[in-house]
Amino acid sequence: MMFGERGIQIPSRQAEAHSSEETFTEDGIVEIPQAVIDDIDEEELDEDILRVKVETDRAFFNHMLLARPAAVPMTPAQAMERDDLPTGNGTFVNKNISDRRELLFGDKLHKYLKSQGKKSLVELMKEAVEESGTDGALADVWNDVTSVLNRKTVASRDDVTTTANLLEDACRYLQKVFTDHMQTVVERNLEIAERGGIPGKRGLVNAFLKVGTEEPFQPEDDSIDGMPTWQVTYHCVRAGDMQAAAETLNRLKSFPQCATLVASLNHVAKHKKLDAELKKKLKVEWRHNVGHTKDKYKRALYAALLGGLESAALADTLENWIWFKLYPLHVDPQLTPLLFQEVQKAVSIDYGEQYFMSNGPSEFQYFFTALWLSGQFERAIYLLHECGQRVDSVHVAILAHKLGYLRMSVKSTDEMLVVDPNDATKCHLNLARLIVAYTKNFELIDVPRSLDYWFLLKGISTPTGSDVFEMAVSRSVYLTGQCDAILGTLTPDGRREKGLIDEYLDDPSEVINRVASDTELTGEWDQAVSLYLLASKSTNAAKLLSSEISETLRADNKEKIGELVTVAEQFKRVQKGCQAAEYATLSLLVDLAVLFDHCRNDNADTAYGISSHLRLIPTEPDQVTVIVNEFHMVPQKVREVLPDMCLHLMKCLVDHCIRQSTSLANRGANAANTSMFSSSNRYVKQIKAIVLYSATVPYKFPTHVTSKLLQLQASLGF
Numbered sequence: 001m002m003f004g005e006r007g008i009q010i011p012s013r014q015a016e017a018h019s020s021e022e023t024f025t026e027d028g029i030v031e032i033p034q035a036v037i038d039d040i041d042e043e044e045l046d047e048d049i050l051r052v053k054v055e056t057d058r059a060f061f062n063h064m065l066l067a068r069p070a071a072v073p074m075t076p077a078q079a080m081e082r083d084d085l086p087t088g089n090g091t092f093v094n095k096n097i098s099d100r101r102e103l104l105f106g107d108k109l110h111k112y113l114k115s116q117g118k119k120s121l122v123e124l125m126k127e128a129v130e131e132s133g134t135d136g137a138l139a140d141v142w143n144d145v146t147s148v149l150n151r152k153t154v155a156s157r158d159d160v161t162t163t164a165n166l167l168e169d170a171c172r173y174l175q176k177v178f179t180d181h182m183q184t185v186v187e188r189n190l191e192i193a194e195r196g197g198i199p200g201k202r203g204l205v206n207a208f209l210k211v212g213t214e215e216p217f218q219p220e221d222d223s224i225d226g227m228p229t230w231q232v233t234y235h236c237v238r239a240g241d242m243q244a245a246a247e248t249l250n251r252l253k254s255f256p257q258c259a260t261l262v263a264s265l266n267h268v269a270k271h272k273k274l275d276a277e278l279k280k281k282l283k284v285e286w287r288h289n290v291g292h293t294k295d296k297y298k299r300a301l302y303a304a305l306l307g308g309l310e311s312a313a314l315a316d317t318l319e320n321w322i323w324f325k326l327y328p329l330h331v332d333p334q335l336t337p338l339l340f341q342e343v344q345k346a347v348s349i350d351y352g353e354q355y356f357m358s359n360g361p362s363e364f365q366y367f368f369t370a371l372w373l374s375g376q377f378e379r380a381i382y383l384l385h386e387c388g389q390r391v392d393s394v395h396v397a398i399l400a401h402k403l404g405y406l407r408m409s410v411k412s413t414d415e416m417l418v419v420d421p422n423d424a425t426k427c428h429l430n431l432a433r434l435i436v437a438y439t440k441n442f443e444l445i446d447v448p449r450s451l452d453y454w455f456l457l458k459g460i461s462t463p464t465g466s467d468v469f470e471m472a473v474s475r476s477v478y479l480t481g482q483c484d485a486i487l488g489t490l491t492p493d494g495r496r497e498k499g500l501i502d503e504y505l506d507d508p509s510e511v512i513n514r515v516a517s518d519t520e521l522t523g524e525w526d527q528a529v530s531l532y533l534l535a536s537k538s539t540n541a542a543k544l545l546s547s548e549i550s551e552t553l554r555a556d557n558k559e560k561i562g563e564l565v566t567v568a569e570q571f572k573r574v575q576k577g578c579q580a581a582e583y584a585t586l587s588l589l590v591d592l593a594v595l596f597d598h599c600r601n602d603n604a605d606t607a608y609g610i611s612s613h614l615r616l617i618p619t620e621p622d623q624v625t626v627i628v629n630e631f632h633m634v635p636q637k638v639r640e641v642l643p644d645m646c647l648h649l650m651k652c653l654v655d656h657c658i659r660q661s662t663s664l665a666n667r668g669a670n671a672a673n674t675s676m677f678s679s680s681n682r683y684v685k686q687i688k689a690i691v692l693y694s695a696t697v698p699y700k701f702p703t704h705v706t707s708k709l710l711q712l713q714a715s716l717g718f
Helices: 040-058 060-067 100-114 121-132 136-148 159-188 200-211 229-240 243-254 256-271 276-289 296-306 319-329 338-355 362-373 375-388 390-402 432-439 447-455 466-481 485-489 509-521 525-534 538-555 558-574 580-600 602-614 620-629 644-667 682-696 705-714
Strands: 418-420 427-429
Touching: 040 485, 060 644, 100 121, 100 390, 121 136, 121 296, 121 338, 121 390, 136 362, 136 390, 159 200, 159 319, 159 338, 159 362, 200 243, 200 538, 229 296, 229 509, 243 256, 276 296, 276 509, 276 644, 296 319, 296 447, 296 558, 319 338, 319 362, 338 362, 362 375, 375 390, 375 418, 375 427, 390 432, 390 705, 432 447, 447 466, 447 485, 466 485, 466 509, 485 509, 509 525, 509 538, 525 538, 525 558, 538 644, 558 580, 580 602, 580 644, 602 682, 620 682, 644 682, 644 705, 682 705
Parallel strands: none
Antiparallel strands: 418 427
16 A cells, blocks of 8 residues: 555466365376466556656655654645746746745745856855844854855865864854954943053953953963963963964963963964874873862863863853863864764763753754754754754755755655764754755745755655656646746747756756656656657657557547547657657557548548558458568557457448448349459458458457457358
């Protein structure tokens, strides 16, 4: 069972079970009835399998959402109204869209895609945040995001180079946040700060410390400008100005108990990294001083360089706490992924949601900041989604994906977030599920915007192996009926006018071909033919028409065969590049359709002439051998029609002979000279040839056709 519908019933190839009443031979051996194997139409079975695949793909979006509902309930998409139809420039009018913020983000994404990636997606997202008036927690979220994701990765996500770049960007951002904080405090207390016109961060630090917002402590060693040296140094380091920090350290060169700390800070100021040997000496110095060093800023500087030390006195805010976790890794001369994983583990597992969001989802921004700045992008995006921030979660994920930072789940059917069983800090995000959940709300009323998001999934496969983008386009055509607007149209002279799909692909023929194939499998043959022509797949269109004509002739559907012949003639006029063999097959079937029509209308003379011209059925017994020997050249779709063609032609000829014979008899003509049943009559010759042909041609005629042919022959008395 699939999606609540009956599956395909595949005929059994096993022998039927024999009766419990066994039959014994004379030798006493059980006689088992001969196995009965059902005939299976392999081509029909293949079509059924493909049809199930199409329905599976089309149900893929709904199936994912129904099986695992999205965290936030969404309003069902409204049906497209007449005013929502595409306008002349290929856009849609959407009266039902009311979320301006959602539209702004969608518009920026569209501009990015239209520029083929030439425009900066980071800057476009910043514009969307600003123009939409995003503030509060979400503004902080986007500050976190764009400060870390500001360039494409130069290596794989888990490469140490990528980790080093993330640490550098995260520390720079945290240092900027700290600088902005000091600036705000100073501006609110200008009289106390007495900054005057002193430029640079050193002047800002001095002014900030004059305000005296921090708790009293026991300063050690020297002072500078009337303020403790270690306090000034720490604030310069925390603000990211190592040169200013180095200048304050000149006063401490004469203090041997902290000589290595001073040397280490000077080395970082010059080289941005600690020296491996210097770090070893610094550890020794720290172990020597740890017991009697009371200055919290001096202790904090040891912690900033060595990491893993107690720095609770100054890790009083989330930003400070994270900085003390990341900065030691940033300056570490021997950075390894394992060191970074320890920080990630502390954030997401040791502390986790229960700590950062102890008061509920309303505090999601704190946990998001900790996750994001520690490089756990997948968990951070999933957190936004689970907390109802669907617009932001989707566009943050898109930004991370396009810049190369997002770990993607292997299967499109995976859960939204997949945790690596071997490493709990490593997660993968199912971007397909996230975007599908997002577009579900407007896929019927805003096709262009939906296509923008679905195009991002190009290259991702559905459970059946289909490309998600191609499948989404096919599904959209199926649901909305806006085939011309989405895929383009074909002009009377065979030229293709562009549609929405051309905004994404230079050559959309493969996508259009996919839609045509899906349309064919759902039975909409006329639209499928048009789509194959639109995709420049004339051979596929010819195959489809041949198959439909062959099947319809066998079903004797007079009305449909007329439509097919009309479409086939139009196809022959506009097609380009159709393979000669398929074109010949279609032309032959069109001729056969004409022959069938004349047979139905009892036009024996015309039917005889056409059959003689086609040379598919012998017109006299002497031709049977020749026609049978040429049978191997007859296309398969034509072969399938042969039994019905023989039957229709023979019935037409027999009826004609009987009518003519009756007419002559009524006029009293000489039976010996005018009998329509004479062996010299051309119709009689073909009737005999048809019976002989049906018995010798290497193609099995259905039993009922063979019986009817013999009955018709017998009706003439021979």
